Amino acid sequence: MLQDKGLSESEEAFRAPGSALGEASAANAASVPEPALAAPGLSGAALGSPPGPGIDIAAAAEQTIENIKVGLHEKELWKRFHEAGTEMIITKAGRRMFPSYKVKVTGMNPKTKYILLIDIVPADDHRYKFCDNKWMVAGKAEPAMPGRLYVHPDSPATGAHWMRQLVSFQKLKLTNNHLDPFGHIILNSMHKYQPRLHIVKADENNAFGSKNTAFCTHVFPETSFISVTSYQNHKITQLKIENNPFAKGFRGSDDSDLRVARLQSKEYPVISKSIMRQRLVSTQLSAKPDVSPLHGAHQALQHYQYENGAHMQFAAAEPQDLPLNTFPAQRDSSLFYHCLKRRDSTRHLDLPCKRSYLEAPSAVGEDHYFRSPPPYDQQMLSPSYCSEVTPREACMYSGSGPEIAGVSGVDDLPPPPLSCNMWTSVSPYTSYSVQTMETVPYQSFPTHFTATTMMPRLPTISAQSSQPPGNTHFSVYNQLSQSQVRERGPTTSFPRERGLPAVCERKPPSPHLNAANEFLYSQSFSLSREASLQYHSGMGTVENWTDG
DNA sequence: TCGCCTATCACTTTTGAAAAGG
Protein backbone atom coordinates (compact mmCIF):
# COMPACT_ATOMS: atom_id res chain seq x y z
CA MET A 1 0.00 0.00 0.00
CA LEU A 2 1.30 3.31 -0.94
CA GLN A 3 1.28 5.95 1.62
CA ASP A 4 1.94 9.58 1.66
CA LYS A 5 5.41 9.00 2.88
CA GLY A 6 6.06 6.88 -0.08
CA LEU A 7 4.96 9.42 -2.55
CA SER A 8 8.03 11.50 -2.31
CA GLU A 9 10.10 8.45 -2.77
CA SER A 10 8.20 7.59 -5.85
CA GLU A 11 9.86 10.36 -7.70
CA GLU A 12 13.09 8.50 -7.61
CA ALA A 13 11.41 5.38 -8.70
CA PHE A 14 9.85 7.37 -11.42
CA ARG A 15 13.17 8.38 -12.80
CA ALA A 16 14.38 4.88 -12.76
CA PRO A 17 11.56 2.86 -14.00
CA GLY A 18 12.79 -0.58 -14.01
CA SER A 19 11.96 -3.27 -16.27
CA ALA A 20 11.30 -3.84 -19.75
CA LEU A 21 9.38 -0.84 -20.66
CA GLY A 22 12.25 1.21 -21.83
CA GLU A 23 11.68 2.32 -25.28
CA ALA A 24 7.98 2.29 -25.04
CA SER A 25 7.86 5.61 -23.36
CA ALA A 26 9.60 7.22 -26.21
CA ALA A 27 6.76 6.33 -28.44
CA ASN A 28 4.75 8.91 -26.73
CA ALA A 29 6.45 11.47 -28.77
CA ALA A 30 3.79 10.81 -31.28
CA SER A 31 1.14 11.90 -28.94
CA VAL A 32 -0.96 14.69 -30.15
CA PRO A 33 -2.35 16.39 -27.15
CA GLU A 34 -5.30 18.50 -27.81
CA PRO A 35 -5.83 21.68 -26.01
CA ALA A 36 -8.32 21.65 -23.29
CA LEU A 37 -11.47 22.85 -24.79
CA ALA A 38 -14.30 24.42 -23.09
CA ALA A 39 -17.53 22.90 -24.10
CA PRO A 40 -19.93 25.56 -25.14
CA GLY A 41 -23.08 26.10 -23.33
CA LEU A 42 -22.12 24.24 -20.27
CA SER A 43 -23.78 26.43 -17.87
CA GLY A 44 -24.43 23.41 -15.80
CA ALA A 45 -20.89 23.53 -14.66
CA ALA A 46 -22.01 25.56 -11.79
CA LEU A 47 -23.76 22.55 -10.52
CA GLY A 48 -20.60 20.64 -10.17
CA SER A 49 -18.73 20.21 -7.03
CA PRO A 50 -16.56 23.04 -5.95
CA PRO A 51 -12.89 22.57 -6.31
CA GLY A 52 -11.07 21.08 -3.48
CA PRO A 53 -9.79 23.32 -0.77
CA GLY A 54 -6.56 24.98 -1.55
CA ILE A 55 -6.10 23.15 -4.80
CA ASP A 56 -6.72 24.56 -8.17
CA ILE A 57 -7.72 21.31 -9.72
CA ALA A 58 -8.53 22.74 -13.05
CA ALA A 59 -5.20 24.43 -13.30
CA ALA A 60 -3.41 21.33 -12.19
CA ALA A 61 -5.26 19.33 -14.72
CA GLU A 62 -4.36 21.69 -17.46
CA GLN A 63 -0.78 21.43 -16.47
CA THR A 64 -0.65 17.73 -16.40
CA ILE A 65 -3.32 16.04 -18.36
CA GLU A 66 -1.97 17.14 -21.66
CA ASN A 67 1.52 16.21 -20.70
CA ILE A 68 0.73 12.73 -19.61
CA LYS A 69 2.56 10.22 -21.68
CA VAL A 70 1.81 6.58 -21.79
CA GLY A 71 4.15 3.91 -22.97
CA LEU A 72 2.91 0.50 -23.86
CA HIS A 73 4.75 -2.21 -22.03
CA GLU A 74 6.14 -5.00 -24.13
CA LYS A 75 5.51 -3.04 -27.23
CA GLU A 76 7.70 -5.31 -29.24
CA LEU A 77 5.67 -8.28 -28.20
CA TRP A 78 2.50 -6.50 -29.11
CA LYS A 79 4.03 -5.68 -32.44
CA ARG A 80 4.83 -9.28 -33.08
CA PHE A 81 1.28 -10.23 -32.40
CA HIS A 82 -0.02 -7.34 -34.38
CA GLU A 83 2.02 -8.23 -37.39
CA ALA A 84 0.56 -11.68 -37.29
CA GLY A 85 -2.92 -10.42 -36.65
CA THR A 86 -3.62 -10.53 -32.96
CA GLU A 87 -6.38 -12.79 -31.82
CA MET A 88 -7.88 -12.83 -28.38
CA ILE A 89 -9.83 -15.75 -27.08
CA ILE A 90 -13.20 -14.91 -25.67
CA THR A 91 -15.09 -17.43 -23.59
CA LYS A 92 -18.26 -17.53 -21.67
CA ALA A 93 -16.38 -17.47 -18.42
CA GLY A 94 -14.06 -14.73 -19.56
CA ARG A 95 -10.56 -14.92 -20.85
CA ARG A 96 -7.62 -12.73 -20.14
CA MET A 97 -5.90 -10.85 -22.84
CA PHE A 98 -2.45 -11.85 -23.85
CA PRO A 99 -0.30 -9.94 -24.21
CA SER A 100 -1.74 -8.18 -21.27
CA TYR A 101 -2.30 -4.50 -21.38
CA LYS A 102 0.39 -2.83 -19.32
CA VAL A 103 1.50 0.72 -19.57
CA LYS A 104 4.05 3.03 -18.11
CA VAL A 105 2.67 6.41 -17.38
CA THR A 106 4.71 9.57 -17.07
CA GLY A 107 4.00 13.23 -16.94
CA MET A 108 1.35 13.10 -14.31
CA ASN A 109 1.14 15.52 -11.51
CA PRO A 110 2.45 13.36 -8.68
CA LYS A 111 -0.11 14.66 -6.25
CA THR A 112 -3.10 14.73 -8.46
CA LYS A 113 -5.38 11.78 -8.42
CA TYR A 114 -6.23 9.97 -11.58
CA ILE A 115 -8.51 7.19 -12.62
CA LEU A 116 -7.29 4.79 -15.23
CA LEU A 117 -9.74 2.75 -17.18
CA ILE A 118 -9.97 0.79 -20.36
CA ASP A 119 -12.68 0.21 -22.82
CA ILE A 120 -12.63 -1.84 -25.96
CA VAL A 121 -14.42 -0.48 -28.93
CA PRO A 122 -15.17 -2.02 -32.29
CA ALA A 123 -12.44 -1.24 -34.70
CA ASP A 124 -14.67 -1.29 -37.70
CA ASP A 125 -18.02 -2.35 -38.96
CA HIS A 126 -17.11 -5.78 -40.23
CA ARG A 127 -17.28 -9.34 -39.27
CA TYR A 128 -14.26 -11.38 -40.18
CA LYS A 129 -13.43 -14.90 -41.10
CA PHE A 130 -10.13 -16.62 -41.30
CA CYS A 131 -9.85 -17.90 -44.79
CA ASP A 132 -6.84 -18.95 -46.76
CA ASN A 133 -4.66 -18.32 -43.77
CA LYS A 134 -5.61 -14.72 -43.50
CA TRP A 135 -8.37 -12.62 -42.11
CA MET A 136 -10.95 -11.43 -44.51
CA VAL A 137 -14.10 -9.43 -44.22
CA ALA A 138 -17.06 -11.74 -43.92
CA GLY A 139 -19.90 -9.33 -43.71
CA LYS A 140 -21.34 -6.69 -41.55
CA ALA A 141 -20.62 -6.65 -37.90
CA GLU A 142 -23.01 -8.05 -35.41
CA PRO A 143 -24.77 -5.59 -33.14
CA ALA A 144 -22.31 -4.29 -30.69
CA MET A 145 -22.17 -5.75 -27.26
CA PRO A 146 -22.95 -3.68 -24.25
CA GLY A 147 -20.03 -1.46 -23.63
CA ARG A 148 -18.27 -1.97 -20.40
CA LEU A 149 -15.47 -0.18 -18.75
CA TYR A 150 -12.65 -1.72 -16.87
CA VAL A 151 -11.36 0.53 -14.18
CA HIS A 152 -7.97 -0.17 -12.79
CA PRO A 153 -8.39 -1.33 -9.21
CA ASP A 154 -6.01 1.26 -7.89
CA SER A 155 -8.21 4.02 -9.12
CA PRO A 156 -8.23 6.64 -7.99
CA ALA A 157 -4.60 7.06 -7.13
CA THR A 158 -2.08 9.83 -7.30
CA GLY A 159 0.07 10.46 -10.26
CA ALA A 160 3.03 9.38 -8.20
CA HIS A 161 1.36 6.09 -7.64
CA TRP A 162 0.67 5.51 -11.30
CA MET A 163 4.09 6.60 -12.38
CA ARG A 164 5.88 4.58 -9.82
CA GLN A 165 5.56 1.34 -11.68
CA LEU A 166 3.86 -0.35 -14.50
CA VAL A 167 0.13 -0.12 -14.57
CA SER A 168 -1.20 -3.51 -15.45
CA PHE A 169 -4.61 -4.42 -16.73
CA GLN A 170 -3.74 -8.05 -17.06
CA LYS A 171 -6.78 -9.26 -15.21
CA LEU A 172 -9.12 -7.73 -17.63
CA LYS A 173 -11.23 -10.47 -19.13
CA LEU A 174 -13.08 -10.77 -22.37
CA THR A 175 -16.27 -12.67 -22.81
CA ASN A 176 -18.79 -13.41 -25.49
CA ASN A 177 -21.55 -13.95 -22.99
CA HIS A 178 -24.06 -11.26 -23.61
CA LEU A 179 -25.46 -11.81 -20.16
CA ASP A 180 -22.13 -11.96 -18.47
CA PRO A 181 -22.64 -11.37 -14.76
CA PHE A 182 -19.01 -10.91 -13.91
CA GLY A 183 -18.48 -7.58 -15.49
CA HIS A 184 -16.12 -8.80 -18.12
CA ILE A 185 -15.89 -6.88 -21.29
CA ILE A 186 -18.36 -8.31 -23.76
CA LEU A 187 -17.26 -8.74 -27.32
CA ASN A 188 -18.50 -10.40 -30.42
CA SER A 189 -16.49 -13.21 -31.85
CA MET A 190 -14.78 -12.72 -35.17
CA HIS A 191 -14.85 -8.99 -34.82
CA LYS A 192 -12.02 -6.58 -34.59
CA TYR A 193 -11.57 -4.40 -31.56
CA GLN A 194 -9.37 -1.67 -30.29
CA PRO A 195 -8.61 -1.23 -26.61
CA ARG A 196 -8.39 2.30 -25.37
CA LEU A 197 -6.84 3.61 -22.22
CA HIS A 198 -8.48 6.55 -20.56
CA ILE A 199 -6.80 8.60 -17.93
CA VAL A 200 -9.22 10.66 -15.98
CA LYS A 201 -8.34 13.20 -13.45
CA ALA A 202 -10.31 12.44 -10.36
CA ASP A 203 -12.16 15.30 -8.93
CA GLU A 204 -12.23 16.31 -5.35
CA ASN A 205 -14.46 13.37 -4.63
CA ASN A 206 -12.16 10.92 -6.28
CA ALA A 207 -14.64 10.63 -9.02
CA PHE A 208 -14.95 12.02 -12.46
CA GLY A 209 -17.65 13.69 -14.31
CA SER A 210 -17.60 16.93 -12.49
CA LYS A 211 -16.99 20.20 -14.15
CA ASN A 212 -13.30 20.01 -13.60
CA THR A 213 -12.81 16.58 -14.91
CA ALA A 214 -10.05 16.36 -17.42
CA PHE A 215 -9.12 13.24 -19.19
CA CYS A 216 -7.17 11.90 -22.08
CA THR A 217 -7.35 8.82 -24.19
CA HIS A 218 -4.49 6.74 -25.45
CA VAL A 219 -4.79 4.23 -28.20
CA PHE A 220 -2.07 1.85 -29.18
CA PRO A 221 -2.89 0.51 -32.60
CA GLU A 222 -0.80 -2.56 -32.06
CA THR A 223 -3.17 -3.63 -29.33
CA SER A 224 -6.04 -4.10 -31.71
CA PHE A 225 -7.19 -7.64 -32.09
CA ILE A 226 -9.81 -9.93 -33.50
CA SER A 227 -11.86 -11.77 -30.94
CA VAL A 228 -12.20 -15.48 -31.48
CA THR A 229 -13.49 -18.44 -29.60
CA SER A 230 -10.64 -20.56 -30.81
CA TYR A 231 -7.45 -19.52 -32.45
CA GLN A 232 -7.54 -19.30 -36.18
CA ASN A 233 -4.02 -18.32 -37.04
CA HIS A 234 -1.49 -20.88 -35.90
CA LYS A 235 1.15 -18.20 -35.68
CA ILE A 236 -0.83 -16.46 -33.02
CA THR A 237 -1.15 -19.75 -31.23
CA GLN A 238 2.56 -20.22 -31.29
CA LEU A 239 3.21 -16.71 -30.13
CA LYS A 240 0.87 -17.24 -27.24
CA ILE A 241 2.44 -20.52 -26.31
CA GLU A 242 5.90 -19.12 -26.54
CA ASN A 243 5.21 -16.03 -24.52
CA ASN A 244 2.43 -16.81 -22.13
CA PRO A 245 3.70 -18.58 -19.02
CA PHE A 246 0.41 -20.29 -18.52
CA ALA A 247 0.76 -21.94 -21.88
CA LYS A 248 4.16 -23.27 -21.07
CA GLY A 249 2.77 -26.72 -21.07
CA PHE A 250 2.31 -26.49 -24.77
CA ARG A 251 5.80 -25.35 -25.56
CA GLY A 252 7.84 -27.62 -27.69
CA SER A 253 11.29 -26.89 -26.50
CA ASP A 254 11.28 -29.28 -23.63
CA ASP A 255 9.53 -32.40 -22.67
CA SER A 256 6.20 -30.75 -23.06
CA ASP A 257 6.22 -31.94 -26.59
CA LEU A 258 6.53 -35.34 -25.15
CA ARG A 259 3.30 -34.65 -23.41
CA VAL A 260 1.68 -33.77 -26.67
CA ALA A 261 3.16 -36.87 -28.17
CA ARG A 262 1.77 -38.89 -25.34
CA LEU A 263 -1.57 -37.31 -25.73
CA GLN A 264 -1.55 -38.10 -29.35
CA SER A 265 0.08 -41.46 -28.91
CA LYS A 266 2.48 -40.53 -31.59
CA GLU A 267 6.16 -40.93 -32.05
CA TYR A 268 6.96 -37.41 -33.02
CA PRO A 269 7.69 -35.56 -29.85
CA VAL A 270 8.98 -32.50 -31.65
CA ILE A 271 5.69 -31.72 -33.22
CA SER A 272 2.99 -30.08 -31.26
CA LYS A 273 -0.60 -30.23 -32.20
CA SER A 274 -0.50 -26.68 -33.30
CA ILE A 275 2.32 -27.57 -35.57
CA MET A 276 0.30 -30.38 -36.93
CA ARG A 277 -2.57 -28.15 -37.53
CA GLN A 278 -0.40 -25.60 -39.19
CA ARG A 279 1.04 -28.24 -41.37
CA LEU A 280 -2.40 -29.25 -42.34
CA VAL A 281 -3.27 -25.70 -43.16
CA SER A 282 -0.14 -25.29 -45.14
CA THR A 283 -0.87 -28.47 -46.89
CA GLN A 284 -4.25 -27.27 -47.88
CA LEU A 285 -2.96 -23.96 -48.98
CA SER A 286 0.02 -25.15 -50.89
CA ALA A 287 -1.76 -28.25 -52.13
CA LYS A 288 1.37 -30.20 -51.73
CA PRO A 289 0.46 -33.75 -52.36
CA ASP A 290 3.46 -35.18 -50.62
CA VAL A 291 2.83 -33.72 -47.25
CA SER A 292 1.61 -36.15 -44.73
CA PRO A 293 0.34 -35.24 -41.32
CA LEU A 294 2.83 -37.50 -39.71
CA HIS A 295 5.99 -36.35 -41.32
CA GLY A 296 7.37 -35.18 -38.09
CA ALA A 297 10.79 -33.68 -38.42
CA HIS A 298 10.32 -32.36 -41.86
CA GLN A 299 7.04 -30.83 -41.04
CA ALA A 300 8.39 -29.34 -37.90
CA LEU A 301 11.11 -27.71 -39.88
CA GLN A 302 8.61 -26.35 -42.28
CA HIS A 303 6.64 -25.10 -39.41
CA TYR A 304 9.44 -23.23 -37.81
CA GLN A 305 10.50 -21.75 -41.05
CA TYR A 306 7.04 -20.49 -41.31
CA GLU A 307 7.14 -19.23 -37.81
CA ASN A 308 10.31 -17.38 -38.41
CA GLY A 309 8.59 -15.09 -40.74
CA ALA A 310 8.94 -16.71 -44.07
CA HIS A 311 5.28 -16.06 -44.46
CA MET A 312 4.02 -12.87 -43.07
CA GLN A 313 0.54 -13.51 -43.98
CA PHE A 314 -0.55 -9.94 -44.03
CA ALA A 315 2.56 -8.53 -45.52
CA ALA A 316 1.39 -8.21 -49.04
CA ALA A 317 -2.29 -8.50 -48.64
CA GLU A 318 -4.81 -6.11 -49.88
CA PRO A 319 -6.08 -3.60 -47.44
CA GLN A 320 -9.20 -5.52 -46.96
CA ASP A 321 -7.17 -8.44 -45.98
CA LEU A 322 -5.28 -6.48 -43.48
CA PRO A 323 -7.78 -5.75 -40.85
CA LEU A 324 -5.20 -5.63 -38.15
CA ASN A 325 -2.74 -3.67 -40.06
CA THR A 326 -4.88 -0.85 -41.01
CA PHE A 327 -3.59 1.36 -38.32
CA PRO A 328 -1.01 3.55 -39.86
CA ALA A 329 0.87 3.75 -36.64
CA GLN A 330 1.59 0.12 -36.60
CA ARG A 331 4.81 0.82 -38.30
CA ASP A 332 5.65 3.43 -35.82
CA SER A 333 3.79 1.92 -32.96
CA SER A 334 3.03 5.39 -31.90
CA LEU A 335 0.00 5.94 -29.88
CA PHE A 336 -2.84 8.12 -30.73
CA TYR A 337 -3.68 10.55 -28.16
CA HIS A 338 -6.47 12.74 -27.37
CA CYS A 339 -6.78 15.08 -24.55
CA LEU A 340 -9.46 17.40 -23.49
CA LYS A 341 -10.88 18.93 -20.50
CA ARG A 342 -14.39 18.53 -19.47
CA ARG A 343 -16.01 21.65 -18.44
CA ASP A 344 -19.26 20.57 -17.16
CA SER A 345 -21.10 17.84 -15.59
CA THR A 346 -23.40 17.61 -12.73
CA ARG A 347 -22.87 13.93 -12.47
CA HIS A 348 -20.05 12.46 -10.58
CA LEU A 349 -18.81 9.07 -11.28
CA ASP A 350 -17.05 7.92 -8.23
CA LEU A 351 -14.45 5.31 -8.53
CA PRO A 352 -13.24 5.01 -5.04
CA CYS A 353 -12.11 1.50 -5.35
CA LYS A 354 -8.45 1.41 -5.11
CA ARG A 355 -6.17 -1.29 -4.14
CA SER A 356 -2.64 -0.97 -3.07
CA TYR A 357 0.03 -2.52 -5.10
CA LEU A 358 1.09 -4.49 -2.09
CA GLU A 359 4.62 -4.07 -3.21
CA ALA A 360 3.95 -5.85 -6.40
CA PRO A 361 6.12 -4.26 -9.02
CA SER A 362 3.64 -4.80 -11.72
CA ALA A 363 0.93 -3.31 -9.67
CA VAL A 364 -1.36 -6.05 -10.63
CA GLY A 365 -4.29 -5.92 -8.41
CA GLU A 366 -7.83 -6.96 -8.60
CA ASP A 367 -9.31 -5.52 -11.64
CA HIS A 368 -12.34 -3.47 -11.45
CA TYR A 369 -15.05 -3.66 -13.92
CA PHE A 370 -18.06 -1.61 -14.27
CA ARG A 371 -20.62 -4.19 -13.83
CA SER A 372 -23.98 -4.96 -12.55
CA PRO A 373 -24.64 -4.03 -9.04
CA PRO A 374 -24.43 -7.06 -6.83
CA PRO A 375 -26.61 -7.62 -3.88
CA TYR A 376 -25.91 -4.85 -1.67
CA ASP A 377 -24.66 -6.82 1.22
CA GLN A 378 -22.09 -8.38 -1.00
CA GLN A 379 -20.67 -5.08 -1.81
CA MET A 380 -19.71 -4.50 1.71
CA LEU A 381 -18.10 -7.76 2.47
CA SER A 382 -14.59 -6.93 1.62
CA PRO A 383 -12.71 -4.35 3.59
CA SER A 384 -10.43 -3.45 0.76
CA TYR A 385 -13.03 -3.33 -1.85
CA CYS A 386 -16.23 -5.02 -2.37
CA SER A 387 -16.31 -8.68 -2.74
CA GLU A 388 -18.71 -10.55 -4.83
CA VAL A 389 -19.18 -13.89 -6.35
CA THR A 390 -15.69 -15.04 -5.82
CA PRO A 391 -12.97 -13.50 -3.76
CA ARG A 392 -10.64 -13.16 -6.66
CA GLU A 393 -13.20 -11.88 -8.98
CA ALA A 394 -13.23 -8.29 -9.80
CA CYS A 395 -15.53 -6.48 -7.55
CA MET A 396 -18.75 -5.03 -8.68
CA TYR A 397 -19.68 -1.50 -8.55
CA SER A 398 -23.12 -0.60 -7.78
CA GLY A 399 -24.95 2.18 -9.35
CA SER A 400 -25.52 5.63 -8.03
CA GLY A 401 -21.84 5.99 -7.76
CA PRO A 402 -21.82 9.62 -7.03
CA GLU A 403 -23.05 8.77 -3.65
CA ILE A 404 -19.76 7.20 -2.95
CA ALA A 405 -17.24 9.68 -2.02
CA GLY A 406 -13.79 8.48 -2.48
CA VAL A 407 -10.77 8.75 -0.39
CA SER A 408 -10.93 11.62 1.93
CA GLY A 409 -8.11 13.51 0.52
CA VAL A 410 -5.30 11.38 1.75
CA ASP A 411 -3.13 10.27 -1.05
CA ASP A 412 -2.66 6.62 -1.58
CA LEU A 413 -4.77 5.57 1.23
CA PRO A 414 -7.17 2.83 0.41
CA PRO A 415 -10.60 3.93 -0.44
CA PRO A 416 -13.61 3.14 1.57
CA PRO A 417 -14.65 -0.45 1.32
CA LEU A 418 -16.76 -0.04 -1.68
CA SER A 419 -17.39 -2.07 -4.64
CA CYS A 420 -15.85 -0.96 -7.79
CA ASN A 421 -17.79 -2.29 -10.63
CA MET A 422 -20.99 -1.54 -12.25
CA TRP A 423 -22.91 -2.12 -15.35
CA THR A 424 -22.18 -0.13 -18.32
CA SER A 425 -24.42 -2.26 -20.28
CA VAL A 426 -26.26 0.60 -21.74
CA SER A 427 -23.28 2.31 -23.05
CA PRO A 428 -22.48 2.16 -26.68
CA TYR A 429 -19.32 3.67 -27.85
CA THR A 430 -19.50 6.62 -29.99
CA SER A 431 -17.70 7.05 -33.17
CA TYR A 432 -14.05 6.92 -32.97
CA SER A 433 -11.99 8.57 -35.56
CA VAL A 434 -8.75 9.35 -33.97
CA GLN A 435 -6.59 7.68 -36.44
CA THR A 436 -7.95 8.30 -39.83
CA MET A 437 -9.70 11.50 -39.11
CA GLU A 438 -12.67 10.18 -40.91
CA THR A 439 -16.14 9.61 -39.82
CA VAL A 440 -17.25 6.10 -39.41
CA PRO A 441 -20.45 4.29 -39.99
CA TYR A 442 -22.73 3.75 -37.17
CA GLN A 443 -24.55 0.72 -36.17
CA SER A 444 -27.64 0.30 -34.24
CA PHE A 445 -27.51 -1.09 -30.78
CA PRO A 446 -30.62 -3.10 -30.48
CA THR A 447 -29.84 -4.84 -27.28
CA HIS A 448 -30.20 -1.87 -25.11
CA PHE A 449 -30.99 0.91 -27.40
CA THR A 450 -33.40 1.82 -29.99
CA ALA A 451 -32.27 1.84 -33.52
CA THR A 452 -31.34 5.42 -33.23
CA THR A 453 -28.67 4.72 -30.75
CA MET A 454 -25.45 4.30 -32.50
CA MET A 455 -22.41 2.29 -31.95
CA PRO A 456 -19.08 3.68 -32.85
CA ARG A 457 -16.51 1.88 -34.80
CA LEU A 458 -13.00 2.66 -35.46
CA PRO A 459 -12.54 3.83 -38.96
CA THR A 460 -10.23 1.39 -40.44
CA ILE A 461 -11.14 -0.39 -43.52
CA SER A 462 -14.59 0.96 -43.63
CA ALA A 463 -14.23 4.60 -43.16
CA GLN A 464 -16.18 5.34 -46.21
CA SER A 465 -19.25 6.40 -44.48
CA SER A 466 -20.07 9.96 -44.93
CA GLN A 467 -22.37 10.11 -42.06
CA PRO A 468 -20.87 12.39 -39.53
CA PRO A 469 -21.16 11.46 -35.93
CA GLY A 470 -23.34 14.37 -35.36
CA ASN A 471 -25.06 15.61 -32.35
CA THR A 472 -28.05 13.52 -33.09
CA HIS A 473 -26.45 10.39 -31.96
CA PHE A 474 -25.21 11.80 -28.83
CA SER A 475 -28.42 13.47 -28.04
CA VAL A 476 -30.32 10.33 -28.63
CA TYR A 477 -28.02 8.44 -26.47
CA ASN A 478 -28.28 10.89 -23.77
CA GLN A 479 -31.99 10.71 -23.80
CA LEU A 480 -31.96 7.02 -23.70
CA SER A 481 -29.50 7.05 -21.00
CA GLN A 482 -31.60 9.21 -18.87
CA SER A 483 -34.51 7.04 -19.53
CA GLN A 484 -32.54 4.14 -18.36
CA VAL A 485 -31.49 6.02 -15.37
CA ARG A 486 -35.06 6.43 -14.47
CA GLU A 487 -35.71 2.82 -15.04
CA ARG A 488 -32.77 1.56 -13.16
CA GLY A 489 -32.72 4.12 -10.51
CA PRO A 490 -34.34 2.23 -7.70
CA THR A 491 -32.29 -0.86 -8.28
CA THR A 492 -29.02 0.87 -8.00
CA SER A 493 -29.45 2.81 -4.88
CA PHE A 494 -26.29 2.94 -3.03
CA PRO A 495 -26.00 3.49 0.63
CA ARG A 496 -24.00 6.45 1.51
CA GLU A 497 -20.52 5.91 2.65
CA ARG A 498 -18.73 7.58 5.39
CA GLY A 499 -17.58 11.05 4.77
CA LEU A 500 -19.45 11.49 1.60
CA PRO A 501 -19.87 15.02 0.61
CA ALA A 502 -23.30 16.27 0.25
CA VAL A 503 -22.91 16.72 -3.42
CA CYS A 504 -22.77 13.01 -3.82
CA GLU A 505 -26.07 12.54 -2.21
CA ARG A 506 -27.99 14.60 -4.57
CA LYS A 507 -28.89 12.05 -7.14
CA PRO A 508 -29.91 8.83 -5.56
CA PRO A 509 -31.26 7.13 -8.63
CA SER A 510 -28.41 7.89 -10.93
CA PRO A 511 -26.37 4.80 -11.47
CA HIS A 512 -22.69 4.80 -11.94
CA LEU A 513 -23.04 3.04 -15.10
CA ASN A 514 -24.78 5.83 -16.79
CA ALA A 515 -22.32 8.32 -15.54
CA ALA A 516 -19.47 6.23 -16.70
CA ASN A 517 -21.05 5.45 -19.94
CA GLU A 518 -21.97 8.93 -20.66
CA PHE A 519 -18.62 10.10 -19.58
CA LEU A 520 -16.82 7.87 -21.95
CA TYR A 521 -19.48 8.31 -24.45
CA SER A 522 -18.93 11.96 -24.44
CA GLN A 523 -15.28 11.33 -24.45
CA SER A 524 -15.51 9.12 -27.42
CA PHE A 525 -17.66 11.60 -29.00
CA SER A 526 -15.08 14.14 -28.38
CA LEU A 527 -12.69 11.94 -30.20
CA SER A 528 -15.01 12.06 -33.08
CA ARG A 529 -15.17 15.72 -32.75
CA GLU A 530 -11.49 15.77 -32.82
CA ALA A 531 -11.56 13.95 -36.04
CA SER A 532 -13.99 16.31 -37.48
CA LEU A 533 -12.71 19.28 -35.61
CA GLN A 534 -15.95 19.61 -33.79
CA TYR A 535 -15.18 19.09 -30.23
CA HIS A 536 -18.15 20.32 -28.49
CA SER A 537 -21.07 18.40 -29.66
CA GLY A 538 -20.91 15.77 -27.05
CA MET A 539 -20.13 17.98 -24.23
CA GLY A 540 -23.24 19.98 -24.09
CA THR A 541 -25.30 17.02 -23.21
CA VAL A 542 -23.42 16.78 -20.04
CA GLU A 543 -25.74 19.36 -18.84
CA ASN A 544 -28.38 16.77 -18.91
CA TRP A 545 -26.61 14.79 -16.29
CA THR A 546 -28.83 16.04 -13.69
CA ASP A 547 -29.02 14.55 -10.34
CA GLY A 548 -32.48 13.47 -10.92
C1' DT B 1 -21.44 -29.92 -44.67
C1' DC B 2 -19.40 -26.18 -42.62
C1' DG B 3 -18.14 -22.73 -39.35
C1' DC B 4 -18.46 -21.46 -34.88
C1' DC B 5 -19.11 -22.32 -29.99
C1' DT B 6 -18.74 -24.89 -25.60
C1' DA B 7 -17.24 -28.09 -22.13
C1' DT B 8 -13.57 -30.57 -20.74
C1' DC B 9 -8.87 -32.01 -20.32
C1' DA B 10 -4.03 -31.95 -18.64
C1' DC B 11 -0.71 -28.96 -17.71
C1' DT B 12 1.39 -24.71 -15.74
C1' DT B 13 1.72 -20.53 -12.95
C1' DT B 14 -0.04 -17.87 -9.33
C1' DT B 15 -1.73 -17.16 -4.89
C1' DG B 16 -2.15 -17.35 -0.10
C1' DA B 17 -2.27 -19.78 4.11
C1' DA B 18 0.30 -22.65 7.19
C1' DA B 19 4.58 -24.18 8.95
C1' DA B 20 9.26 -23.48 10.11
C1' DG B 21 13.03 -20.80 11.48
C1' DG B 22 15.38 -16.75 13.45
Added chain:
DNA sequence: ACCTTTTCAAAAGTGATAGGCG
Protein backbone atom coordinates in the same frame (compact mmCIF):
# COMPACT_ATOMS: atom_id res chain seq x y z
C1' DA C 1 5.59 -12.48 20.59
C1' DC C 2 6.98 -10.95 16.28
C1' DC C 3 8.90 -11.12 11.74
C1' DT C 4 10.75 -13.44 7.69
C1' DT C 5 11.28 -17.34 4.83
C1' DT C 6 9.83 -21.71 3.06
C1' DT C 7 6.51 -25.13 1.80
C1' DC C 8 2.50 -26.72 -0.23
C1' DA C 9 -2.18 -27.14 -1.74
C1' DA C 10 -5.82 -24.78 -4.04
C1' DA C 11 -7.14 -21.64 -7.45
C1' DA C 12 -6.64 -19.73 -11.74
C1' DG C 13 -5.04 -19.53 -16.55
C1' DT C 14 -3.55 -21.90 -20.85
C1' DG C 15 -4.22 -24.16 -25.58
C1' DA C 16 -6.02 -28.51 -27.45
C1' DT C 17 -9.77 -31.15 -28.58
C1' DA C 18 -14.15 -33.53 -29.24
C1' DG C 19 -18.72 -32.82 -29.71
C1' DG C 20 -22.82 -29.88 -30.26
C1' DC C 21 -25.43 -26.48 -32.67
C1' DG C 22 -27.44 -23.71 -36.31
